[in-house]
Amino acid sequence: MQFHSVIFLFAFLPLSLLLYYAAPGRAKNAVLLLESIVFYGWGAIKFLPLALFLAASGYCFGRLIARCKGQKPRRAILLLAVLLQIGTLLLFKYGSYLSQLLTRLVQGEALSVFEVLPLGISYYCFKLVSYEADVYMEKCAPEQNMVTFLTYVLMFPQIIVGPIMRYRDAASFLHGSGKRCQTERMEEGVKLFVFGLAKKVLLADAIGQLWSEVRTGIGVENASSGLVWLGVIAFSLQLYFDFAGYSEMSNGMSRLFGVECGPNFDRPYQARSITDFWRRWHISLSGWFRDYIYIPLGGNRGSAARRVFNTLAVWVATGIWHGSTLNFLLWGLYYFVLLNIERWLMRHVSKHLQHRKRYQAVQHLYTLFFVVVGWGIFAASGNPVSVGLLLNKLFFFQGGISAAYYLRCYGVVLSIAVLDCTGMFGWFWDKWERHMVLRSLCVGALFVVCVAFMVGGTNQTALYAAF
Amino acid sequence: MKKFWKADGRFPCLTAVFFLLLFGFSFLNLFAPRQVQLEMENRMAAQFIPPTADTVLNGTWMAHTEECMEDQLLLRNCFIDLQCFVDETFLQKTEMNGILLGKNGWMFTKQLRLSDTEAQALEKNVGAVERFAENSAVPVTFLLAPSASLIYPEMLPAYSSGERSPLLDENALLDEIFARLQMNMAVVDLRECFRANKQEYLYYKTDHHWTTLGAGYAYQQFCIQKGLEPILPAPKERIEVPGFYGTHYTKTRCQNAESDTLFYYPGKARMTVYDVISDAQFSENAAAPLIAAEKLDTHDKYSAFLGGNHGYAVIQGKGYEGSILVVKDSYANCLVPYLTENYQTVGVVDYRNYAYGLNSLIENEGYDEVLILYCVQSFLTDTRIPMINRPPAAE
Numbered sequence: 001m002q003f004h005s006v007i008f009l010f011a012f013l014p015l016s017l018l019l020y021y022a023a024p025g026r027a028k029n030a031v032l033l034l035e036s037i038v039f040y041g042w043g044a045i046k047f048l049p050l051a052l053f054l055a056a057s058g059y060c061f062g063r064l065i066a067r068c069k070g071q072k073p074r075r076a077i078l079l080l081a082v083l084l085q086i087g088t089l090l091l092f093k094y095g096s097y098l099s100q101l102l103t104r105l106v107q108g109e110a111l112s113v114f115e116v117l118p119l120g121i122s123y124y125c126f127k128l129v130s131y132e133a134d135v136y137m138e139k140c141a142p143e144q145n146m147v148t149f150l151t152y153v154l155m156f157p158q159i160i161v162g163p164i165m166r167y168r169d170a171a172s173f174l175h176g177s178g179k180r181c182q183t184e185r186m187e188e189g190v191k192l193f194v195f196g197l198a199k200k201v202l203l204a205d206a207i208g209q210l211w212s213e214v215r216t217g218i219g220v221e222n223a224s225s226g227l228v229w230l231g232v233i234a235f236s237l238q239l240y241f242d243f244a245g246y247s248e249m250s251n252g253m254s255r256l257f258g259v260e261c262g263p264n265f266d267r268p269y270q271a272r273s274i275t276d277f278w279r280r281w282h283i284s285l286s287g288w289f290r291d292y293i294y295i296p297l298g299g300n301r302g303s304a305a306r307r308v309f310n311t312l313a314v315w316v317a318t319g320i321w322h323g324s325t326l327n328f329l330l331w332g333l334y335y336f337v338l339l340n341i342e343r344w345l346m347r348h349v350s351k352h353l354q355h356r357k358r359y360q361a362v363q364h365l366y367t368l369f370f371v372v373v374g375w376g377i378f379a380a381s382g383n384p385v386s387v388g389l390l391l392n393k394l395f396f397f398q399g400g401i402s403a404a405y406y407l408r409c410y411g412v413v414l415s416i417a418v419l420d421c422t423g424m425f426g427w428f429w430d431k432w433e434r435h436m437v438l439r440s441l442c443v444g445a446l447f448v449v450c451v452a453f454m455v456g457g458t459n460q461t462a463l464y465a466a467f
Numbered sequence: 468m469k470k471f472w473k474a475d476g477r478f479p480c481l482t483a484v485f486f487l488l489l490f491g492f493s494f495l496n497l498f499a500p501r502q503v504q505l506e507m508e509n510r511m512a513a514q515f516i517p518p519t520a521d522t523v524l525n526g527t528w529m530a531h532t533e534e535c536m537e538d539q540l541l542l543r544n545c546f547i548d549l550q551c552f553v554d555e556t557f558l559q560k561t562e563m564n565g566i567l568l569g570k571n572g573w574m575f576t577k578q579l580r581l582s583d584t585e586a587q588a589l590e591k592n593v594g595a596v597e598r599f600a601e602n603s604a605v606p607v608t609f610l611l612a613p614s615a616s617l618i619y620p621e622m623l624p625a626y627s628s629g630e631r632s633p634l635l636d637e638n639a640l641l642d643e644i645f646a647r648l649q650m651n652m653a654v655v656d657l658r659e660c661f662r663a664n665k666q667e668y669l670y671y672k673t674d675h676h677w678t679t680l681g682a683g684y685a686y687q688q689f690c691i692q693k694g695l696e697p698i699l700p701a702p703k704e705r706i707e708v709p710g711f712y713g714t715h716y717t718k719t720r721c722q723n724a725e726s727d728t729l730f731y732y733p734g735k736a737r738m739t740v741y742d743v744i745s746d747a748q749f750s751e752n753a754a755a756p757l758i759a760a761e762k763l764d765t766h767d768k769y770s771a772f773l774g775g776n777h778g779y780a781v782i783q784g785k786g787y788e789g790s791i792l793v794v795k796d797s798y799a800n801c802l803v804p805y806l807t808e809n810y811q812t813v814g815v816v817d818y819r820n821y822a823y824g825l826n827s828l829i830e831n832e833g834y835d836e837v838l839i840l841y842c843v844q845s846f847l848t849d850t851r852i853p854m855i856n857r858p859p860a861a862e
Binding site: 006045 | 482484488524526537543546547551553558580632
C-alpha cells in the first residue's frame with residue numbers, strides 16, 4: 001500500500017486518523033503501532049515477523065547497553081546489536097548475489113528469500129542503530145516502554161522511505177500524550193502532505209515517463225546526445241520530486257499524528273557547491289552517515305590522509321546503501337572524489353569570489369552539472385544502460401533520435417518542475433500567508449487534481465478484452 | 468472545541484478543507500454503487516472477495532482489494548476525465564496513455580521503434596506466416612493494414628514523424644515484411660491505394676480501427692490481387708451510427724475529441740458461431756447476424772461487426788468463388804461482410820480464442836484459400852500467431 005494509492009487515501013488514512021484521534025492519550029501509541037503493523041502487513045506480511053523481531057531486539061539492546069553503564073560488555077553489546085541489524089540489512093541487500101554465487105559453486109538451488117528486499121528495512125535498521133549508538137554515547141536514555149519504542153521504529157508514515165528520525169528527536173512527541181493534535185501542527189501537516197502528494201503524482205510520475213522511454217523504450221544507444229541529456233535531467237528531477245514528495249507526505253502525516261520531524265530535503269538544486277548539495281539532499285541519511293560513521297571514525301580530526309579515509313568510508317557506505325549494483329559504488333566514489341577536490345583545491349578560489357554575483361551563478365551551474373552527471377551514473381544500473389554507454393553519449397556528441405518531440409510533449413511539466421526547484425511556488429505560498437481561504441482552496445483543488453492523476457494512472461483500456 | 472482550533476487564534480481552514488475532502492469522500496465512497504463493468508475501459512471491474520488464510524498470507528487478497536478500490540471508486544470516470552483535461556489543457560501534453568494527440572482531433576497509436584524483444588516477436592510472426600504458406604496446400608494471401616499514422620503523417624503531433632523521431636518507421640518495416648513474404652504468397656499492399664484516397668474517411672479519429680470505407684478499399688485491393696470482381700453495396704443502403712468514441716478516446720478522454728460516425732451495410736447473411744472443442748473439432752453455439760445491432764447502442768460500437776471476436780465462425784455467402792478461411796484480428800471484422808459477396812463460405816479464425824494449427828481445419832472443412840489479415844500493431848505484438856503451424860494433436 002503506497003501513500004499515493006486509492007486504498008491508502010480513502011480507506012487506511014481516514015480510518016487511522018479517526019481511531020488515533022478517538023483514542024485516549026495513553027492509548028495513542030498503541031493505536032499507532034497497531035495501525036503501523038496493519039500497514040506493514042498489508043504490503044509485506046511475510047517480512048512482518050522480521051521487522052517486529054529486529055525492532056524488539058533494538059529495545060532489548062538499548063536497555064542492556066544502558067544497564068551495563070561503565071562496564072566492559074557495553075561495547076560488545078553495541079557491536080552485537082549493530083552486527084545483527086546491519087548484518088540482516090546486508091544479507092537481504094546482497095543475499096541474492098551471494099546465493100547465486102554459492103549456487104554456481106555447489107550447483108544447488110538459489111535461496112528465493114533474498115530475492116525481495118523487505119519493505120523499509122534500510123530505514124528501520126538505520127533507526128535502530130542510531131538509537132543504540134545514542135544510548136551508548138548517552139545522548140538519550142533508553143526507552144522503557146516497549147510499545148512506545150516499537151511505535152517509533154515501525155511508525156507507518158516513516159516506514160517506506162524514512163526519514164530516518166532519531167529516537168532522541170521523536171521521544172518527546174511519543175511521550176507527550178496531551179498535546180499531539182495541535183491545530184498549527186496539523187495545518188502544517190496537511191500542507192506538507194498535499195504538496196508532497198502533488199510532487200509525487202503530478203511531477204515525478206509525469207517526468208519519469210520521459211526517462212523511462214529513453215531508457216527502455218527507444219534505448220540510450222539510439223538516442224542523440226541531446227536526448228540523453230534531456231533524459232538524465234528528467235531523471236534528476238523525477239528522483240528529487242519522487243523522494244522529496246514522499247518525504248513531505250511522510251512528514252505531513254507524522255504531524256497529523258502529532259510527531260514533528262525536520263525536512264529531509266531543502267531545495268537541493270539551489271545548492272552552490274557539492275558540499276552544500278549534500279547538506280540539502282536526504283538530510284536524515286547524510287546526518288546518519290556523519291554521526292554514526294564519519295565522526296566515530298575520527299571526523300575532521302587527525303591527519304589529512306585520515307580525513308580522506310573517513311570520507312571514503314562514508315561515500316562507499318552511501319553508494320552501497322543506495323543499491324547493490326556496481327554503478328552505485330561508482331556513484332559514491334564519484335562524490336568522494338568531487339568533495340575532496342572541492343574541499344582541497346577550490347577553497348582558495350571560492351574565498352575570493354564567493355560574494356560576486358556572477359560567480360554565484362557559476363557555482364549553481366557547476367553544482368547542477370556535476371549533480372546531473374552523478375544522477376546519470378546512478379541511473380545506469382546495468383541492463384539496458386551501462387555507465388560507459390551513458391557517459392559516452394553525454395560527452396561525445398552523437399546523432400540519433402532527437403529531443404525535439406520530448407521537449408514539445410514534456411516542456412510544460414519540465415518547466416513547472418524547474419520553477420518549483422527554484423522555490424518560486426514556496427515564495428508565492430509565503431506571500432499568501434494572510435489569505436487563508438485562498439490557500440485552503442488551492443490546497444483543496446490541488447488535492448482533487450492529485451486524486452484525479454492517481455485514478456487516471458489506473459485507467460487501463462483493454463483493447464482486446466471485449467473486441 | 469473552541470480551544471482545540473483556536474491555538475493561534477485562527478480557524479484551521481486548511482485542515483478543515485482537507486479533512487472535509489478526505490473524510491467526506493471516503494464516507495460517500497462507502498455508498499458508491501458497485502460497478503460490474505467499466506464500459507469506458509472495455510473491461511470488467513474487479514469485485515471484492517472475502518479473504519482466506521492463504522490469500523492473506525501470500526498477499527494476493529491485499530493486491531486484489533487495492534484493485535477493487537480503484538475500480539469501484541466513486542466518480543472514477545470524472546477523475547480520469549479531469550486528469551486528461553489537466554494533461555491536455557494545462558500541461559499541453561501531446562500524448563496520453565500511449566496515444567498521440569494529433570491535429571484536427573486525430574489520435575494515433577504511439578508505436579516506438581522496435582526493441583530487441585519486439586523485433587524477435589515480429590521475426591517469429593513473419594517466420595510463422597512464411598512457413599505456413601510454404602507448407603499450405605491452398606493459396607495464401609497476406610494483408611497487413613497500415614496504421615493511420617502512416618497514411619496521415621501530417622496529422623501527427625509536431626516532431627513525431629521523420630528520420631529523427633522516436634516513432635517506428637512503418638513504411639520501411641512494411642517494405643521489409645512484404646519483400647520477404649511475397650515470395651511464397653500473394654501480398655496486398657494498401658499504402659498506395661490509401662494514400663491516393665486519403666481525403667476520404669479511411670480511419671476513425673478516436674479509434675484504432677479503419678472505417679467500413681477503409682475496409683472497403685482494402686476489399687477492392689484484395690479483389691484486384693485475386694482477380695475477382697469487387698461487389699460493393701449501394702451507398703443508399705448504408706446505415707450511419709453517429710456518436711462513436713473509440714479506444715483511443717477511452718484511453719485519453721480528450722475533452723475536445725469529436726465523435727466518429729460508424730456505418731455498416733445491413734445484410735441477410737447469417738453467421739454460425741462455434742465453440743472450439745479441440746483441433747478442428749467444434750460444436751455449434753449460436754447463429755447470429757453479421758452486425759450485432761444491440762452493440763451499436765453501447766459505448767463499444769465497433770464490436771457490432773461480427774458481434775466481436777469468435778474463435779471460429781462460419782458465414783454462408785452469396786458468391787461462387789468457393790470458400791475462404793480468414794485468419795484475423797479485429798480489423799477484419801468490418802471487411803469480412805464484403806467477402807460474403809464473392810465467396811460461398813467464409814470461415815473466420817481469431818487466435819485470441821483459438822489455439823490450434825490451421826492445416827486440420829482447412830482439410831476437414833475443405834477451404835479453398837486462406838487470407839491472413841492483421842493490422843501492423845497486432846502483428847507486432849500478437850504472440851499467438853505462430854500457433855497457425857501447430858501440428859495436429861495425436862489421436
